[in-house]
Amino acid sequence: MRKKASFPTAIPLFIGIIAVSFSSIFVKWASAPASIQGMYRLLFTVLLMLPFIGPYWSELKSLSFKKASMLFASGFFLALHFLLWMGSLKLTTVSSSTIILALEPVFIVFGAFILYKERTSRVSMLGMGVAIVGAVLIGWGDIGVSRDNLIGDMLSVFGTLAVSVHMLIGQKMITQVSSFIYSFVVFVSAVVVFAVYNLFTATPFIGYPGKDWLMFLLLAVVPTVFGHLLFNWLLQYVSATTISMSILGEPVGSSLLAFLLLGEQMTWFQIIGGLLAISGLVVFLNAGRLSRKAIGSQVGEPLKSA
Structure with missing residues (x-):
């Protein structure tokens, strides 16, 4: 059972959206292979978490098989997500790759219903539909027809499916372990998966320019600590579906940053799509309050503030 938050969850969700929006920019700026970027991104995150592990050491040692x-399975699918999605950015534009992330809440909703019998209200579904339409419009002008672009799009699709599985496992495990231990073990597991992959494919561990190492560190601090780590912590207060819907804001933020920092152009379709995605996100995040208001008006009762 999830805890009741004593703070507006929309605030950390918004911070997380901004943080993860920088991920594609840092990946584009680095020249290292996606598997190396993913490995060092999570390794540096684990190192940043190590000084705070003291109070959780006994919990870590007492984890059952x-x-x-x-937790390892969750880490495996997180590594698979990074490998596929970061790899897609090498083949297509930021907008084309991040737009595929709009499929995540669809996978999550179906997965949550099958695994946890979690139902989604009509208002939530409406908000989700509007946001997905908006997200599709963002990347409509950039989804290419070249072979590389198509491969990049497919990598992003499978990467989105992988992160959906990661989130669904996380929704279950976050009720059984602390959010810190969940994130720590999952990140360590993903680092191990990446290391094995890089060894198997003979990908060099060192020899990258200084700019790449700076990008590895920025990937760890900005989109991982203030993005994924924050989202993992929020799973104790909100559902995986809500987290995935919030991540719909990433295509909006990433496309804007790509325009400003990478010179990637935005069409009117993308601008209109961004506005729709944000509107749908607002409806989804306020679905519970809107549903209660509708019920209250039907029975003639005033709506109580949350």
């Missing part, structure tokens, strides 16, 4: 296996 079943829990550890589930």
Whole structure:
């Protein structure tokens, strides 16, 4: 059962959206392979978390084999997500790649219903539909027909499916372990998966320029600590579906940053789509309050503030 938040969850969700929007920019600025970027991104994040592990050490040592296996599975799918999605950015534009992330809440909703019998209200579905239409418009002008672009789009699709599985496992495990231990073990597991992959493919671990190492560190601090780590922590207060819907803001932020920092152009379709995506996101995040208001008006009762 999820905890009741004593603060507006929209604030950390918004911070997380801004943070993850920088991820594609840093990936584009680095020349290292996606598997190396993903490995060092998470390794540096683990190192940043190590000084704070003291209070959680006993919990870490007492993890059962079943829990550890589930956490490793979550880490495996997170690594797979980074490998596929970051790889897609090498083949297509930021807008084309991040737009595919709009599929995440669709995968999450179906997965949450099948696994956890979690239902989504009509208002939430309406907000989701508007946001997805908006997200599709953002990348409509950039989805290319070249072979590389098509491969990049497919990599992003499978990467989105992988992160959806990661989020669904996380929704279950966050009720059984602390959010810190969940994130720490998942990130360590993903680092191990990346290391094995790089060894197997003979990808060099060192020899990259200084700019790449700076990007590895920025990927760890900005989109991982203030993005994924924050989202993992929020899973104890909100559903995986809500987190995935919030991430719909990433195509908006990433497309704008790509325009400003990478010179990638935005069409009117993308601008209109961004406005629709934000509007749908607002409706989704306020679905519970809107539904209660509708019910209250039907029975003639005033709506109580949350």
